[in-house]
Amino acid sequence: MPSIYINIILAFTISLLGILTYRSHLISSCLLCLEGIIISLFIISTLTTLNIHFSLADIIPIALLMFAACEAAVGLALLILSISNTYGLDHIHNLNLLQCKK
Amino acid sequence: MTYVLFTLSVLLVMGFVGFSSKPSPIYGGLALIVSGVVGCMIILNYGGAYLGLVMFLIYLGGMMVVFGYTAAMAIEEYPETWGSGFEVFGCFLVGLMMEVGLVLWVLEFDEVVVVVSLNDMGNWVVFEGEGLELVRGDSIGAGALYDYGRWLVVVAGWTLFVGVYIVIEITRGN
Numbered sequence: 720m721p722s723i724y725i726n727i728i729l730a731f732t733i734s735l736l737g738i739l740t741y742r743s744h745l746i747s748s749c750l751l752c753l754e755g756i757i758i759s760l761f762i763i764s765t766l767t768t769l770n771i772h773f774s775l776a777d778i779i780p781i782a783l784l785m786f787a788a789c790e791a792a793v794g795l796a797l798l799i800l801s802i803s804n805t806y807g808l809d810h811i812h813n814l815n816l817l818q819c820k821k
Numbered sequence: 822m823t824y825v826l827f828t829l830s831v832l833l834v835m836g837f838v839g840f841s842s843k844p845s846p847i848y849g850g851l852a853l854i855v856s857g858v859v860g861c862m863i864i865l866n867y868g869g870a871y872l873g874l875v876m877f878l879i880y881l882g883g884m885m886v887v888f889g890y891t892a893a894m895a896i897e898e899y900p901e902t903w904g905s906g907f908e909v910f911g912c913f914l915v916g917l918m919m920e921v922g923l924v925l926w927v928l929e930f931d932e933v934v935v936v937v938s939l940n941d942m943g944n945w946v947v948f949e950g951e952g953l954e955l956v957r958g959d960s961i962g963a964g965a966l967y968d969y970g971r972w973l974v975v976v977a978g979w980t981l982f983v984g985v986y987i988v989i990e991i992t993r994g995n
Contacts (some may be wrong), residue, residue: 725939733834736841740843751853751888762860802894804994
């Protein structure tokens, strides 16, 4: 396996860690790191396809990018929803409608 | 020059550490754009001219613009960057140190054994030479989307339409 995949798999893992931890903002914790995951998956599938010269599998990165664009658009729309309905900022501690029952 | 592709992948990881250490979304978007540019250059070095251009145009030119405008709506008065406060800077520094350690490991041992043995120098050393080459392998493959994959085109078109409709319904609100 080509040794350049180390860094790209590492980039995927770093983005995954970025999703699993959170700080104050919703957009930087969820949406941007999700875009990072999509980029790293795109790069891995493109490099594999180009490496083994399997031209028909070039469809896979393009279809992946297309569905990721859909998902990012819906995610941003939900972000705008959470901004305009709560307090004008997308802090995560504003999503507090669901509380534990005492 | 032989190791230019490895250097680019190191820069990719550094860009990912940059937005994964959670600064304010504006600076995160900046690091994502830098990572996208570096990723595009990696793909170009493998001979994927069409796919690198797809990533540049559609991803950076389309989605990052949308992200930039939305982040401008979600901004606060004093956005925190990598130099303000200890948490973001500490995360960034830890990520950089990890990557430096990995680079030293690869340069020393020439292979990394995690689950498989990643040691193939195969295609990513750059052979310098003269002359012109015509790169068309991947654009032919992507053009097969409309030939062998015509049902995928139909499904993807319907998905995009439903996605746009969902966005409109969400932002309408009432």
